[in-house]
Amino acid sequence: MKALVSGIAVLGAGLESWEETKAILSGTKEWQDQPLALPKAVVLPPNERRRASPLVRLALSVAQSACKAAGKSGATLDCVFASAIGDGQVAHAILSALSKPEKAVSPTQFHNSVHNAMAGYWSIGVGNHAASTSLAAGDFTFGSGLLKALLTVSQENRSVILVAVDYPFPEPLNAMRPIGAPFGVAMVLDPISHSGQGPIINVTASDETAATPLHHMDLAPLWQACPPAKALSLLASLIKPGRIVIEAGADYFLNVDICP
Amino acid sequence: MTRFPYVTAYTCVNAAGIGVDGLLQALRENRGGLLRPDGNLSDLDTYVGQVDGVDSVSLPSNLAQFDCRNNRLAELALGHSDFADQVVQARQRYGAGRIGVLLGTSTSGIASAELAYQNQRDDGSLPDNFNFRTTHELASLSDYVRLRFSLKGPHFTISTACSSSAKTFVDAAQLIAAGLCDAVVVGGVDSLCETSLRGFNALQLLSPEPCRPNDKARKGICIGEAACFVLLEREGPSDGRQIVLRGYGESSDAHHMSSPHPQGLGARLAMQQALDSAGLAPDQISYINMHGTGSAQNDRVEDAAIAAVLGSEIPCSSTKGWTGHTLGAAGGMEAVIALICLEAGLVPGNLNMKEPDDLSRCNLVEQTFDRPLIHVMTNNFGFGGNNCSLIFSRQDVMA
Numbered sequence: 250m251k252a253l254v255s256g257i258a259v260l261g262a263g264l265e266s267w268e269e270t271k272a273i274l275s276g277t278k279e280w281q282d283q284p285l286a287l288p289k290a291v292v293l294p295p296n297e298r299r300r301a302s303p304l305v306r307l308a309l310s311v312a313q314s315a316c317k318a319a320g321k322s323g324a325t326l327d328c329v330f331a332s333a334i335g336d337g338q339v340a341h342a343i344l345s346a347l348s349k350p351e352k353a354v355s356p357t358q359f360h361n362s363v364h365n366a367m368a369g370y371w372s373i374g375v376g377n378h379a380a381s382t383s384l385a386a387g388d389f390t391f392g393s394g395l396l397k398a399l400l401t402v403s404q405e406n407r408s409v410i411l412v413a414v415d416y417p418f419p420e421p422l423n424a425m426r427p428i429g430a431p432f433g434v435a436m437v438l439d440p441i442s443h444s445g446q447g448p449i450i451n452v453t454a455s456d457e458t459a460a461t462p463l464h465h466m467d468l469a470p471l472w473q474a475c476p477p478a479k480a481l482s483l484l485a486s487l488i489k490p491g492r493i494v495i496e497a498g499a500d501y502f503l504n505v506d507i508c509p
Numbered sequence: 510m511t512r513f514p515y516v517t518a519y520t521c522v523n524a525a526g527i528g529v530d531g532l533l534q535a536l537r538e539n540r541g542g543l544l545r546p547d548g549n550l551s552d553l554d555t556y557v558g559q560v561d562g563v564d565s566v567s568l569p570s571n572l573a574q575f576d577c578r579n580n581r582l583a584e585l586a587l588g589h590s591d592f593a594d595q596v597v598q599a600r601q602r603y604g605a606g607r608i609g610v611l612l613g614t615s616t617s618g619i620a621s622a623e624l625a626y627q628n629q630r631d632d633g634s635l636p637d638n639f640n641f642r643t644t645h646e647l648a649s650l651s652d653y654v655r656l657r658f659s660l661k662g663p664h665f666t667i668s669t670a671c672s673s674s675a676k677t678f679v680d681a682a683q684l685i686a687a688g689l690c691d692a693v694v695v696g697g698v699d700s701l702c703e704t705s706l707r708g709f710n711a712l713q714l715l716s717p718e719p720c721r722p723n724d725k726a727r728k729g730i731c732i733g734e735a736a737c738f739v740l741l742e743r744e745g746p747s748d749g750r751q752i753v754l755r756g757y758g759e760s761s762d763a764h765h766m767s768s769p770h771p772q773g774l775g776a777r778l779a780m781q782q783a784l785d786s787a788g789l790a791p792d793q794i795s796y797i798n799m800h801g802t803g804s805a806q807n808d809r810v811e812d813a814a815i816a817a818v819l820g821s822e823i824p825c826s827s828t829k830g831w832t833g834h835t836l837g838a839a840g841g842m843e844a845v846i847a848l849i850c851l852e853a854g855l856v857p858g859n860l861n862m863k864e865p866d867d868l869s870r871c872n873l874v875e876q877t878f879d880r881p882l883i884h885v886m887t888n889n890f891g892f893g894g895n896n897c898s899l900i901f902s903r904q905d906v907m908a
Contacts, residue, residue: 359708364668369893380759
């Protein structure tokens with residue numbers, strides 16, 4: 250399954266953009282552990298923008314940046330949103346409310362608690378009526394999202410935006426399911442018959458039994474702990490083309506070949 | 510789709526019936542399963558579709574850490590209708606690495622997290638017996654089923670609210686068409702929990718009586734729980750009835766998080782795409798299983814959208830009067846109802862509807878009746894404006 254990578258965006262602690270991430274991964278810039286500065290969700294109307302959770306802001310920010318890099322509005326792209334733990338702030342608020350005698354769940358929190366809330370806000374923000382999925386696969390969430398995105402490109406012949414994001418839980422859930430730090434990545438993937446600038450990736454089922462590790466001392470802990478950050482090994486291979494192996498399941502691996 | 514994946518096995522449990530035979534009997538007898546909630550939900554003025562016997566289900570001992578209501582419901586369904594044997598045989602036929610597991614849920618095992626929060630220690634930490642990754646985490650469901658059968662293909666959980674498990678069929682069809690899988694276990698599970706019940710209560714959507722989708726006097730939705738599984742395969746059975754997933758359509762409303770597009774734009778797009786991908790004309794559809802939650806706004810938008818895309822002649826019904834709205838399991842559950850009806854030659858009635866909404870233009874079926882079916886469409890529309898329509902067909906009787 251082949252796809253043209255026409256737009257990329259990255260956002261994380263000390264990773265303010267794809268350009269900066271590229272420089273860090275290629276060793277021309279040193280990574281600094283700085284707190285993540287989340288931009289406003291400018292794609293949303295002002296009242297929704299104000300209430301958007303950190304995860305929604307992270308997702309919408311990388312989605313919009315990737316579309317900008319690809320020169321697309323986002324209105325017609327199929328959508329794949331991948332997140333292992335979903336909106337931890339919202340889950341914590343509801344679970345806390347349910348642990349009190351009144352058990353008063355906020356209706357807004359409730360509709361924001363669906364795993365596809367960020368996908369819903371994205372579709373509203375950019376006026377997207379296309380197919381949209383939201384998935385989770387624990388530590389294999391990025392590879393599963395990549396697989397689904399490539400299935401869309403190869404089987405439906407449609408362009409897709411893959412958005413993989415996670416944001417740590419507040420306590421006490423964070424102690425149960427720590428993911429280290431927030432991280433978001435978005436990629437616009439087109440059928441290779443489309444005209445466009447960018448590398449072509451070829452994704453195939455792999456016989457390997459381990460993923461290609463990220464060879465970057467500072468970012469390896471993020472790659473290890475935060476499910477969407479598994480994308481960093483793919484992003485690194487875009488700089489230095491070659492084959493890498495991505496986990497798309499406990500016993501399921503994908504070869505990703507970068508066609509120069 | 511150039512080739513349609515075959516349905517080779519399916520199973521379900523819901524409030525109306527345990528196993529395929531149990532549900533078929535309930536459909537024939539017009540006997541629904543909605544009752545007053547008990548336990549920690551008994552203060553709510555509504556009816557729920559609760560499955561009997563979930564509390565006494567035990568998981569295989571090597572998977573004990575997955576124990577939660579959601580995975581018990583899954584295990585209960587896997588044990589019926591010969592489903593587990595069929596998966597084991599498919600694994601022997603194709604190999605574990607060629608079988609995927611794609612399942613839908615909205616809340617996974619969140620009831621375990623609710624309990625853990627209610628038993629927080631003084632320092633705020635959660636009790637040691639709570640395991641987030643194997644219960645509340647969305648991946649828990651697909652992990653449980655793949656480990657239960659030692660499957661090694663791709664596996665993930667889809668969570669797009671009420672369309673979740675319908676969408677598992679789409680991704681499975683793509684995996685098979687791409688040659689990455691020979692078979693995929695699809696479907697979904699959602700279980701009763703305070704989050705869903707009190708959330709819908711906060712939205713003032715719960716019905717104080719057994720829900721009456723499409724009825725002019727309907728009063729809202731009833732929440733139910735269900736588990737359903739379907740085995741899709743590249744190759745069909747060499748004998749007997751051949752049923753395929755013939756088409757699918759997916760769309761987004763891009764309108765509102767919890768209200769449908771007023772003109773049903775997303776619903777129309779999903780149904781039209783399903784017809785197009787199936788290569789079928791509207792008048793070839795024999796029956797439409799509606800999303801039909803029992804909320805007046807949702808029902809009316811869907812009714813108008815069906816009339817616009819498929820006309821007003823095709824028999825239509827919502828089966829949520831039997832099961833309640835099973836949320837993330839609804840898409841798979843209603844796909845299983847479509848499969849049961851295709852095999853049995855049955856059009857299920859719109860249980861609890863006494864008088865159709867004055868605005869309705871669809872051919873709403875009041876009472877279950879026998880009729881051979883060839884192509885059946887099922888609709889599921891969820892929060893976030895996420896829509897999915899599927900078409901299942903009897904290949905053995907197709908012209």
